[in-house]
Amino acid sequence: MTDPFVVHRNLLFTVAYEMLGSAADAEDVLQESWLRWADVDQSQINEPRAYLVRIVTRQALNRLRTLARRREDYVGEWLPEPLLTSPDIADDVELADSVSIAMLTVLETLGPTERAVFVLREVFELPYGEIAEATGKSPAAVRQIAKRAREHVAARRPRVQVSRSEQRTVVERFQRALRTGQVQELLEVMAPDVVLVSDGGGVVTAARVPIHGAQVVAKLLARAYQVNDITMAPLWLNGAPAFRIQVGEQFGTVSVEIEDGKISRIFAIVNPHKLTRLDEAAELAR
Structure with missing residues (x-):
């Protein structure tokens, strides 16, 4: 049986990258998450995908708070690390939009928790309950954070998406x-x-x-x-x-x-x- 971490690795990398805007940091988060996954009794995990997303989110939030301090000292403007992608990615319009340099730049203006909630809800469509577990907030708080984050992003992204x-x-x-x-x-x-x-x-x-x-x-x-x-x-x-x-x-x-x-x-x-x-x-x- 294939390890769930391997099965969901591309998803987990995407979650971490969208939260961090850096492929190098996303890979570090996946490594840290793998070590934690290896330490749990996987036979007791009913929903490995949700559990793994939760681990990656928590590790990414920790990394994001560290990066926020580092980026304050960054020389000049900070932009996301670009990723080479295949044209096929564009077939999933929502995914392509969510990883665009323009969107990642907008996400940089959110706080760490707001960014995590926005990515998990708007991009990956996770239930509020799962997001609450991943971020350590109540479902009611997550709903409010999601609303604020949506409004914040909507005010800063292009009015009309182009093909x-x-x-x-x-x-x-x-x-x-x-x-x-x-x-x-x-x-x-x-x-x-x-x-x-x-x-x-x-x-x-x-x-x-x-x-x-x-x-x-x-x-x-x-x-x-x-x-x-x-x-x-x-x-x-x-x-x-x-x-x-x-x-x-x-x-x-x-x-x-x-x-x-x-x-x-x-x-x-x-x-x-x-x-x-x-x-x-x-x-x-x-």
């Missing part, structure tokens, strides 16, 4: 505009109030604060392309079309958020410590 085909089209237009290095072509693909967020972690050069406005962002990108030898390659990141960008020896990933057919946010991740998992697609599940 993956539309996202792919816009990303391709963005790449073509970058290759021309022409400000006007970049302006045509970006929203007037576009925001560029870069994450270099203090390890490599990157803007330490978000850059606002299409004119400023377009001129910055056009100048960067004109003075550097830049190459780009498409790939799927976090369930959506994106691309890898190489500037000399330095590389990074670029993901975008789209509203009304225009790019509203650009996420450029160039911290090399966050770019170590781009050779093999992550196995996600819910």
